[in-house]
Amino acid sequence: MSETVKTLLKNGTVVSGDISVREDVLIDGEKIVKVGRNLEAEDAQVVDVNGKLLFPGFIDGHTHFDGHTEIYATYTNTKKYTMMLAHDDLRVVHVSTHVSLRQACDKVKKERVLECIRIANNACKAIGIQEPKIGVAGLNPHCGENGMFGVEEIEEIQPAINEAMEEGINIPEKKPTPPDSIFSKAIGGWYDIVVAMYHDQGHIPLKVEGFKYNKDLKKWDAVSGINVTLGIPIIRVSVDHGTGFDLAGTGECNQISLVNSIDYAIRLAENR
Numbered sequence: 001m002s003e004t005v006k007t008l009l010k011n012g013t014v015v016s017g018d019i020s021v022r023e024d025v026l027i028d029g030e031k032i033v034k035v036g037r038n039l040e041a042e043d044a045q046v047v048d049v050n051g052k053l054l055f056p057g058f059i060d061g062h063t064h065f066d067g068h069t070e071i072y073a074t075y076t077n078t079k080k081y082t083m084m085l086a087h088d089d090l091r092v093v094h095v096s097t098h099v100s101l102r103q104a105c106d107k108v109k110k111e112r113v114l115e116c117i118r119i120a121n122n123a124c125k126a127i128g129i130q131e132p133k134i135g136v137a138g139l140n141p142h143c144g145e146n147g148m149f150g151v152e153e154i155e156e157i158q159p160a161i162n163e164a165m166e167e168g169i170n171i172p173e174k175k176p177t178p179p180d181s182i183f184s185k186a187i188g189g190w191y192d193i194v195v196a197m198y199h200d201q202g203h204i205p206l207k208v209e210g211f212k213y214n215k216d217l218k219k220w221d222a223v224s225g226i227n228v229t230l231g232i233p234i235i236r237v238s239v240d241h242g243t244g245f246d247l248a249g250t251g252e253c254n255q256i257s258l259v260n261s262i263d264y265a266i267r268l269a270e271n272r
Contacts (some may be wrong), residue, residue: 002030006044012054021077025054041046061168067098068096072229072236081231082116084123084193085202085240086264087210087224090186091193093120108152110137113195120193121169127264128271131170135191136161137201138176156193157197173218210240210257224256225265235272 010024014035025032065257073081084093095116096107116136141152147154157176165171172190179197183205186194195263196202203221210225225240239257247253 006048008041008044009049009054010039010046012049012052012261013063014054015269024105058140062068068227068236068238069097072210072232076232078232080115080119081229084120084228084230085206086228087206087260088207089192090183090206091120091124091191092183092196092206093123093230094202095195096195096198099199100184100209101198101200105139105141105152108197110156110160110163114163114196115216116195117160117164117169117171118167119203120195121164124192124232126271127267129192132192133190133195134164134169134171134172134207134253135182135186136171136176137179137182137194137196138195139179141178141180143176143178156212162190165264207240220254222256223254224260226261228256228268235268237268 006029007027008029011022012025014023014025023035023037026034026039026041026044030074045272053074067083069081069083072078082095083097084091086092093116095112096104099107099150105239113136117136120134121132124134137158138144139152142149144150144153148216153176160177161171177185181192182191185191186235187209194202206225210222212220214221223241229236239261241257244253
């Protein structure tokens with residue numbers, strides 16, 4: 001009976017259903033016998049797979065991430081994270097981001113709302129705000145009008161607020177704030193950061209503030225605002241706009257958001 005061939009894959013990135021990690025893989029014949037760091041096997045053929053992804057057969061290697069936030073969370077093995085947008089003193093974190101509006105409503109759950117409140121509180125402290133004031137948006141019109149237009153405020157958001165306040169987090173209104181007024185209050189200084197319930201609820205007001213289109217010149221005077229991935233162990237900041245392929249090479253790109261991003265990254269680093 002012939003001996004099976006052993007193969008040791010070194011320095012690859014092993015991808016499972018929910019994480020990726022830098023590890024070695026020892027294969028005996030057609031069977032994976034060991035996965036771990038710094039593996040050795042004298043009788044194995046060693047193959048350096050540095051820079052390569054190693055997938056089990058049932059993992060789809062053509063998986064598309066929802067966005068940069070999810071990419072960095074996956075590759076830093078971070079479970080609790082969120083996106084923050086910022087323009088001047090307006091800051092917004094999101095309970096959900098790149099999902100349909102129907103799915104976004106289903107994601108408004110107490111534990112996730114509480115998680116985002118905690119992350120928002122820590123983010124403000126990370127940029128030097130010692131006692132952050134946090135506004136928590138409702139999901140439904142008028143925050144549901146005591147259940148008339150929806151019960152998420154009663155069943156999910158308010159319990160999250162109550163627990164956050166028990167932990168000492170400052171939520172001045174002690175309840176969800178109607179989405180149609182919370183951002184005006186934030187711009188006026190009522191809050192240091194707002195917890196939005198879904199992508200467009202947070203993105204629209206911030207981009208109305210930061211994006212300025214000149215109708216006479218038919219060009220953007222300003223495209224400002226930044227995107228920060230919160231909860232991960234590294235500082236990750238980017239511009240808050242798309243790639244702008246149509247502007248590449250024209251000399252017409254607006255640099256404001258990039259400059260803002262660099263400034264914010266420095267601010268985060270200085271307060272670590």
